[in-house]
Amino acid sequence: MSASDSHTLTGPNGETQVVSQNIVFHEGVTQQQRELLVGQKGVTVWFTGLSGSGKSTLACALELELLEKGKRAFRLDGDNVRFGLNKDLGFSPKDREENIRRVGEVAKLVASSATTTLTAFISPYLADRQLARTIHEESKIPFIEVYVDAPLEEVEKRDPKGLYKKARAGIIKEFTGISAPYEAPSAPELHIKTAETDIQGGVKQIVEYLTKNNLI
Known part of the structure; x- marks a missing residue:
């Protein structure tokens, strides 16, 4: 791309982005039209929490x-996306940042x-x-953050993939909760403690929230 074919923009994190002058964002069916015709609003429910x-x-x-409700x-x-879209990314802080940036963009599109x-x-x-x-x-587009909260000792006890054991042994580096930080949400829309409620109870909380706020 030559200099004459591009210009620079400042991204949300202050980074410089080079954008081609030869691309145009095409408007089509509006979000409002689509939701009216489909009979459903678009929303992202973002689950975050320890492995x-x-x-x-x-x-x-x-x-x-x-x-099952016809929605x-x-x-x-997380794992599935790394088989394809983000298979080129590792688990360094920078790669984690790019992983979530891409997922945020894809979630918005869906x-x-x-x-x-x-x-x-x-x-x-x-x-x-x-x-x-x-x-x-x-x-x-509405963004609903759901903090799926379980104490470290509880998730280590579950350890469905054997990852915590490997992290404790030093086999896996930069593992969240052990050798890499997890920054818990301070004000999520929903806070579900899975050591205190079962899965159906958690689903009920989310469905009730989405219904109350006219998102489904």
Whole structure:
């Protein structure tokens, strides 16, 4: 791309972005038109929490619940996304940041199709989750943060993938909760403690919230 074909913009984190002058954003069906025709609003429900806290299990159960109710729902899962879209990323802080940035953009696109989009990602950093929220807010798409909370001793006890054991042994480096930080949400829309409530109870809380706020 030559200099004459591009210009620079300042990104949300102060970074410089080079954008081609030869691309144009094409408007088509508006968000309002789509939601009216489909009969459903677009929204992203963002699950965050430690590995083993129950994010994916809760998201799967909620997806099924919504589909059974005749609602459009689609789930993006942390592990699944790294098989394709983000397979080039590792687990360094910078790669985690890019992982969540991409997921935020994809979630926004799916939600803009008048679909309840569910994302289950550790997403350990406050700034990265705020960026995902901002991406949605700029497109006027609701962003619901669900903090799936379980104590470290509880998730280590569960350890469904054996990851905590490997992290404690030093086999896995930069593992959230052990050798890398997890910055818990200070004001999530929903706070579900999976050591105190079962999956169906968690699903009920989310469905009630979405219904109360006219999001499904």
